[in-house]
Amino acid sequence: MRFMLDQAQTDFGRTVDRMLGGADTPHAIRAWGRGEHAPGRAVWGRLADAGVTGLAVPQAYEGVGPLPVELSVAYVAAGRHAVPGPLAETAAAAVLLGALAEGGTARSGQVAKDWLPRIADGRALVTLAAADGGPYALDADAADAVFAVAGEELWLAPGHGPVQPSFDPARRLARPLPGGELLARGPAVAAAAARAADWAAFATAALSLGAGLALVERTATYVGQRTQFGRPIGSFQAVKHRLADALIGLEFARPLLYGAAVALASGPADGALASGPAGGALASGSTGGARAEVAAAKVATGEAAYTAARTALQLHGALGYTDEYDLSLWIRKARALRSAWGSPSVCRARVLAP
Amino acid sequence: MDLDLTERQSAFRAEARRWLAAHTPTSPLPSLETAEGFAAHRAWERALAAGRWSAVTWPEEYGGRGASVIEWLLFEEEYYAAGAPGRVSQNGVSLLAPTLFEHGSAEQRARILPPMARGETIWAQAWSEPESGSDLASLRSTARRTDGGWRLSGQKTWSSRAAFADRAFGLFRSDPAADAPHRGLTYLMFALDAPGVTVRPIGRLDGKPAFAELFLDEVFVPDEDVIGEPGQGWRIAMSTAGNERGLTLRSPGRFTAAARRLVALWRERADEAGSAAGIEAAALRDRVADAVIGARAYELFACAGASRLAAGGSLGAESSLNKVFWSELDIALHETALDLLGPHGELSDAADDRDAPGPWSDGYTFALAGPVYAGTNEIQRDIIAERLLGLPKGRR
Numbered sequence: 001m002r003f004m005l006d007q008a009q010t011d012f013g014r015t016v017d018r019m020l021g022g023a024d025t026p027h028a029i030r031a032w033g034r035g036e037h038a039p040g041r042a043v044w045g046r047l048a049d050a051g052v053t054g055l056a057v058p059q060a061y062e063g064v065g066p067l068p069v070e071l072s073v074a075y076v077a078a079g080r081h082a083v084p085g086p087l088a089e090t091a092a093a094a095v096l097l098g099a100l101a102e103g104g105t106a107r108s109g110q111v112a113k114d115w116l117p118r119i120a121d122g123r124a125l126v127t128l129a130a131a132d133g134g135p136y137a138l139d140a141d142a143a144d145a146v147f148a149v150a151g152e153e154l155w156l157a158p159g160h161g162p163v164q165p166s167f168d169p170a171r172r173l174a175r176p177l178p179g180g181e182l183l184a185r186g187p188a189v190a191a192a193a194a195r196a197a198d199w200a201a202f203a204t205a206a207l208s209l210g211a212g213l214a215l216v217e218r219t220a221t222y223v224g225q226r227t228q229f230g231r232p233i234g235s236f237q238a239v240k241h242r243l244a245d246a247l248i249g250l251e252f253a254r255p256l257l258y259g260a261a262v263a264l265a266s267g268p269a270d271g272a273l274a275s276g277p278a279g280g281a282l283a284s285g286s287t288g289g290a291r292a293e294v295a296a297a298k299v300a301t302g303e304a305a306y307t308a309a310r311t312a313l314q315l316h317g318a319l320g321y322t323d324e325y326d327l328s329l330w331i332r333k334a335r336a337l338r339s340a341w342g343s344p345s346v347c348r349a350r351v352l353a354p
Numbered sequence: 355m356d357l358d359l360t361e362r363q364s365a366f367r368a369e370a371r372r373w374l375a376a377h378t379p380t381s382p383l384p385s386l387e388t389a390e391g392f393a394a395h396r397a398w399e400r401a402l403a404a405g406r407w408s409a410v411t412w413p414e415e416y417g418g419r420g421a422s423v424i425e426w427l428l429f430e431e432e433y434y435a436a437g438a439p440g441r442v443s444q445n446g447v448s449l450l451a452p453t454l455f456e457h458g459s460a461e462q463r464a465r466i467l468p469p470m471a472r473g474e475t476i477w478a479q480a481w482s483e484p485e486s487g488s489d490l491a492s493l494r495s496t497a498r499r500t501d502g503g504w505r506l507s508g509q510k511t512w513s514s515r516a517a518f519a520d521r522a523f524g525l526f527r528s529d530p531a532a533d534a535p536h537r538g539l540t541y542l543m544f545a546l547d548a549p550g551v552t553v554r555p556i557g558r559l560d561g562k563p564a565f566a567e568l569f570l571d572e573v574f575v576p577d578e579d580v581i582g583e584p585g586q587g588w589r590i591a592m593s594t595a596g597n598e599r600g601l602t603l604r605s606p607g608r609f610t611a612a613a614r615r616l617v618a619l620w621r622e623r624a625d626e627a628g629s630a631a632g633i634e635a636a637a638l639r640d641r642v643a644d645a646v647i648g649a650r651a652y653e654l655f656a657c658a659g660a661s662r663l664a665a666g667g668s669l670g671a672e673s674s675l676n677k678v679f680w681s682e683l684d685i686a687l688h689e690t691a692l693d694l695l696g697p698h699g700e701l702s703d704a705a706d707d708r709d710a711p712g713p714w715s716d717g718y719t720f721a722l723a724g725p726v727y728a729g730t731n732e733i734q735r736d737i738i739a740e741r742l743l744g745l746p747k748g749r750r
Contacts, residue, residue, distance in 0.1 A: 348643035
């Protein structure tokens with residue numbers, strides 16, 4: 001057992017984090033919210049340069065994946081800097097197309113060849129609508145492709161309906177238009193879509209953890225500087241304890257995220273539950289292993305990030321409630337990610353599924 | 355990043371499982387907070403020691419197996435999964451022993467550890483005083499130099515296990531003129547039946563004498579029972595507080611086993627209630643799931659800590675995160691079980707009605723103390739805020 005990042009993974013996370021720290025993501029987010037995608041696409045270009053966009057793409061299609069541990073590390077950094085765009089959806093679509101191509105028809109092989117290399121090198125930014133994620137495709141107006149799963153059918157949608165704003169200005173939701181090009185059909189689509197939904201939930205969990213960490217870090221800095229009654233408010237226990245609780249939530253969500261990564265890496269039929277030291281708390285059997293581990297990570301990261309957002313909002317006072325202060329970009333993201341790709345209650349049910 | 359076990363670890367786990375299956379008492383022992391239960395638990399410690407399972411991480415010469423922290427995790431997982439009894443030797447094994455390994459002499463280790471492992475000497479702690487709880491460094495019990503040793507005087511309280519234990523360890527003020535409260539303290543061990551010691555048991559919330567007050571009147575302690583240098587007691591007591599002990603005070607196995615029992619209880623109750631339970635069932639389901647998720651998080655957090663230690667790293671203020679997390683998880687888990695039991699949930703563990711909650715009730719009472727002992731959760735949150743988040747120190 002070596003349940004920790006190795007040096008290369010740690011370095012990779014630092015590199016992505018540092019690169020994003022210099023990318024002025026708040027500017028890109030605000031532009032994205034106005035439908036101006038160029039600054040956001042530039043950030044994606046940097047992610048591609050760092051090798052992030054190829055992490056969910058199989059090696060047969062010019063990716064380096066699937067590498068769930070590395071993906072979680074990179075997505076935590078992306079969440080920490082609130083990178084706009086369909087990050088979880090692009091990774092999930094890559095898993096979906098990759099799974100269909102594997103042992104699939106010539107047609108699904110061609111679809112994978114058309115899209116996966118372009119996803120891997122960052123040229124294509126795609127989105128996905130599937131039952132597990134609700135009726136909307138995130139950022140369909142910015143995407144090069146809108147994939148839609150309906151039962152046992154995978155469609156390349158012909159376009160999307162009106163763009164609906166989210167509570168998070170960086171997230172813009174639209175329903176895919178019906179019809180378009182039928183890419184695949186049959187039970188394999190449903191199976192691949194379930195796998196893709198797990199990856200979407202997993203990626204969303206990583207983004208949530210990153211957003212939560214950023215909220216706690218920014219708030220810790222603020223309360224160390226803000227002075228009332230002649231001393232920094234961060235010296236008051238009422239303030240300290242709220243922040244401590246927020247950090248506890250995040251630090252115990254982190255191992256669940258990595259546990260989910262280990263489960264995803266070991267394949268759909270074998271979760272970490274069977275191989276972990278315990279047989280695990282989630283000992284629900286081997287087939288549901290990865291799904292339950294991802295669901296646990298999704299609940300914990302979502303709740304922890306949301307708690308961090310509430311804490312940040314409260315401890316910043318009225319300042320945290322303003323649109324113009326950049327903190328609001330993270331506060332609103334934490335709320336939106338909490339229900340994306342599996343609400344807390346849906347995921348709790350999955351944890352207990354026999 | 356993996357959770358795989360080596361062949362050696364798998365074999366270790368299988369051996370533990372076999373031994374526990376063959377030796378674990380088939381019916382639960384009486385509560386260890388009673389005289390009868392204490393004796394039964396002491397006998398169980400003797401049985402564990404005979405199989406060399408009572409302190410697996412210790413070197414073999416003291417009765418251990420030289421097990422790694424990862425192997426300890428595996429043993430604990432198996433231990434609680436087997437439904438084995440609570441550990442009456444916990445104070446000694448997880449609090450005093452690490453201190454002796456780090457600061458004790460070879461003579462002390464050879465003299466003290468083997469009988470501790472065999473359950474012959476059960477240890478109580480003597481930290482808190484009536485006027486010194488969270489502000490432990492303000493303690494006033496004294497150790498006065500005398501020929502060949504020290505004379506202890508004063509009062510200790512909330513001394514866990516002291517009602518039935520054999521010996522105790524704690525801090526005493528040996529230099530009243532020292533320039534700061536945490537200086538001039540000495541770490542000493544003493545017998546609870548020594549002349550001058552009066553033990554007054556205190557009933558915990560359910561009346562069982564789980565702790566005691568200790569009145570000390572010129573109690574003689576020989577020099578050989580001082581740990582480390584006189585005057586260095588605070589540093590010695592704190593140096594092991596944050597490291598491995600933070601990981602090993604409460605094992606994940608306790609919570610993963612309890613979470614599995616909770617899920618079983620929930621399924622059983624859900625079957626009985628049928629679909630009529632409606633919204634209430636969904637709310638309870640979410641709490642059951644949260645207990646399972648919490649236990650898994652705690653387990654994986656420990657795996658991460660054990661991996662870090664195995665790689666030569668160390669743990670620091672993270673143990674404060676740990677303490678708050680497990681103590682709150684323990685309460686939430688047991689509250690959920692009692693709520694699932696509906697009208698039967700209020701029955702105490704002494705009730706023998708066929709629907710009595712039994713261990714859930716005792717476990718709930720035990721859990722309620724968690725946020726208070728071993729450093730209150732308020733103190734832990736201060737540590738988290740100051741050492742992990744860098745917030746300024748302030749008045750408590």
